[in-house]
Amino acid sequence: MTLLELFELLKKHMKLVVGLPVVCALLVAAYSFIGMPNTYTATTSLYVLTSQDQSSSNLSSDLSASQMVANDVTTLLESNRVQNATADDLGLKNLSDFEISVSSATTSRVIELSVTGTDPQQVAEVANAIADNVSAISQDVMKVQAVNIIDQAVAPQAPSGPKRPLYVAVACMGGLFAAVAIVVVADMLNMKVRSAEEVEELLGVPVIGRIPLVKGGR
Incomplete structure (x- = not known):
């Protein structure tokens, strides 16, 4: 099937x-606006201070060691111990209702912690509580001098998700691809002879005449 034949089809x-x-886009839009609640993201940043920072004279060695400690603290932020302690402090059963994201650059000792949930005030409280707990636990477990909070998390004013326009666009594209697939497959399964060219190809003889179809005639 050529591209022109596809367009004609x-x-x-x-x-x-x-x-x-259009139907797919409308259905996804209705679900995303009615069935999916707004989510909010609160972010706090932490700075890892190791015991060598004040005594070591080799800045390059000190920075490399501190970055390794920062990576360990990043892992600690997602540990069950920190999250369970945070849930206990806030009177929550667990933190399963929240999406916790931690990131740190390889050339920096700054760690960014993001917490996403449906309550803007609560996500800020969870982010700050996690930061406080990881500071205490890292000093106890890893003998880190301190994990200082650079920026306290504040309750976000605007939702961070869901990305409803993206969902609608994807649904629209998916519906278009599905429609094209249905049309092409239905055409492939249709075994009717629909042109003189198909007759010549099937029978191997030329068409020497055609009988016109007259609407309303006998």
Whole structure:
């Protein structure tokens, strides 16, 4: 099937090609606006201070060692001990309702902690509580001098998700691809002879005449 033939085929089924993407987009839009609550993200940043920072004269060696400690603290932030302690401090059963994201650059001792949930005030409280707990636990377990909080998390004013326009766009594209696939497969399964060229190809003889179709005639 050539590209021109595909376009001609799609033109014959324009209602399906246009209607299915629109229906898919409307359904996903309705679900995303009605069934999916807004989510909010609060972020706090931490600075890892090791015991060598004040005594070591080799800045390069000190920075490399501190970065390794920062990576360990990053892992500690996602540990069950820190999260369970945070849940206990806030009177929560667990932190399963929150999405916790931790990131740190390889050339920096600054760690960014982000907490996402449906309550803007609560996500800020969880982020700050995690920061406080990781500071205490890292000093106890890893003998880190301190994990200082650079910026306290504040309750976000605007939602960070869900990304409803993206979901609608993906649904629309998915509906379009599905419509094209349905039209092409239906055409491939249609075994009717629809042109003189197909007759010549099937029978191997030329067409020498055609009988016109007259609407309303006998």
